[in-house]
Amino acid sequence: MMNIHQPVYLEDKLEEVESSGKLAYRSQTLPTWCPGCGYFSIVEGVSKAMTDLGLNQKDTVCVSGIGCASRFPFFMNTFGFHSLHGRALPVATGIKVANDDLTVIVVGGDGDAFAIGGAHIPHAARRNIDITYILFDNGVYGLTKGQTSPTSIVGFKTTTTPYLNVDQPLNPLMMLLSYGASWVAQAYAGEPHHLTEMIEAAVAHRGFSYLHVLSPCVTFDKTSMTYKNLGMTVRPLPGDHDTSDFAAAMAAAQNTDLPQLGVYFAKERPTLADGLNEIAARAEATV
């Protein structure tokens, strides 16, 4: 733990980063996000998690849809698939069905996931495809310059809701829990160390892991999901939260005013690959 009263020297920090091995996972392309955007923590978190888990770059595929968050694969020195708006999950499904040995990490924004891509999430979750889905929720459309999203709050003013957004926001955590996701957690871009821990646990989970990351869009949201507002409201899940208790996870997910960070629910169950292997075994037995 770094002591905040001690001065931090740039040379020390550089040496720490260089010796960490994280850079091996970063591509030559520098992130194109706005300064201050919560998304910088994805690249940092995923590189760190890959370093700690000892993943091989050549056996990892980062998949995304379209949006600011979805630019992520370009910044990694792994295999990458920057697909279409809303379609990261089915693409990842194909990759994983073709080669189950690959580690597949999917990243996307809230519009990508819950608007245009909403039809795919229940199926990826119920099939328990062994992938990690890191969802960066900024409550707004970033790449298209600030329109309302399915997680925008009622009353949020954007270019397409200049008077008022009247649509009730979705509750992604409750959705994913009810879809049967076998690992559900929440993190906050403003707490990068905890976020990295969560990414590591998500990747380590065998099955479909969903990590919801609250991430401010500093450019198109000055009022709602800002660092200031989120910083005042987020808090850890209670220490005695039981991650095997589905009802407790649903209850905790209902509290959107004071978002709680941590693992809501975790359960081991057969993955899609397990199921397909069983089908193959039964079919082979008939030959």
Add this chain to the structure above:
Amino acid sequence: MAKNAKQRTDIQIAICGSAGDGTIAAGDILKQAMAKAGYNVIAFDVYPPEIRGFGKCIARARITSEQVYSLKSESDCLVSLDDSHAIPHVPEVCKYGTVIYEDTPMSEMAEGTHISSHLASAQLPYGVAFREISERVTSSARSRNIVAVGYLAGLYDMPAEIFHQVIGRKFSGKPKELTDSVLSAFDAGFQTGAETFRLHFDRIGASRSKSKQSDLVMMSGNAATVRGCLDAGIDTFFGYPITPATTIMEMLAREMPKRGARLLQTEDEISAIAATLGAGYAGARAATATSGPGLALMSEMMGLGAMAELPAVAFVSQRGGPSTGMPTKTEQSDLNLAVFGVAGDGQRIILAPTNVEGCYKCAGKAFEMAEKYQTPVIVLLDLYLSNRYEAVELPVENPFSENCSKPVKKKPGKTKYSRFKLTSDGISPRAIPGDEDCMHTVTGLEHNEQGRPNDQPEIHQIMSAKRHEKLLTAVKHPGITISKRFGDKGKVDVGILGWGSTFGEILEAMIEARKEGIRCSAMKVVMLSPLPLGPIHAFMDDCGEVLVPELNYEAQFAALVTGATGRPVHRLNRVTGTPMRVREILAEIRRLAGQTEMIAAE
């Protein structure tokens, strides 16, 4: 059969009934048995979109000793299991053809509702008490259809033993009592048929010559497609059910897991093609199958496949459109969608087989091409091709090559791997996840050779050229007929240019026209994108008039060819939901031939 061994056989039988009468099952037994007996068979069933209810079903089978290419416009025999449905088809029966119908006395019948009152004077009526016979031997009317098949077999002197085998196989796994009861219904029908007095009758003649009997199997276009996929070593399949493509997925679902391959029913067609591209990206031979509405949903992904240069195979079996259209009726109206349905300049390869054997070939070759040219490949089928049965000869040796992907040549210490490297043929060496030192990101954004997003003017120009030029060599892909000319060589009065399932009718019409002394030839085009322009130009150069018959309203192929060659063609379009009639094409050939003669005389 021995007595007329030299007589050639060419009879077409239509069985017509309402859903629930067992019409399709009866037709199935007939075609399986006759194929087993060594005849060439082309069969096609028409059925209603509703599962229950009383919609019309017709099973047609053309049984021949010679090589033929389509069903005939006229049937030699119509079997009615339901008069209200069969009456409109009486005119389809040829002169001195037979109409066989239910003759079990009914308590009451309104005038004109019995089929016998609709026969022309030169059509021969055969009333049979199907119901009564079925009830007598099986104590239920349910085997009427089997009695009818038996009667047909008896009347035509078909080999009963082979029908027994086919019925036995069809009912294998069912209780023995059921099979026995079905067989007794067949026998009772057969006996009645054999004992029927025949005034003038084409008994079944010779089967095909012995040399050609080996290795012929009866299969539908969709079954041949499935065989092609399996022989090409398909690894993954993702699909969403839709008529008439569903049976491809159903057959693959049974066969693929036996070979360790993976199939998944996705939540929609967008995910089906997305997962197919994902699997292709990961190095698998991946495919999906759908119909027009599904292809419409897939078009954004097709563009991604073109841009990111990913292999994928999509089988698209067309049906009547637009929209939900006519799900159980045939049409060739998704050509424009297949060729042009994409955002931006997103050309891909389109193959359209013309017969069942072609389905096998195109299916397997599609995987080779997708891999070699790094692009989505659409194989355009249609309901008439998907569901029609032909006796086909499959090659003994697997004709498909394994990995056709251009490999990355490792040069240690050299510059970083460029996924989209510019090469002389436009095809870049392709690495897949798991390959050492080849990490890269593919994207639907325009990109440079390394795959990094780049929208500089010169990059978009160069990369667009690369993506299009690499496809040009596909028209020379080995081991597949891209286009082929039939009939008269050299200069002809009329040339018929065709694609897809209609080409069978085109060939039959061309053969008839030549018999009438018209100089004509026909050319099938199997690769619709990119078009084999060399052979098409050469063909058009030889033709006084060019006719393009196709089952759509907008003359989509005619417009495609005219657009690509700058030459006008005559269009012949039908959207009746049924195959085109040979005689309609023939009439058009005659008209065009006459026209040329007139011009010549002036």
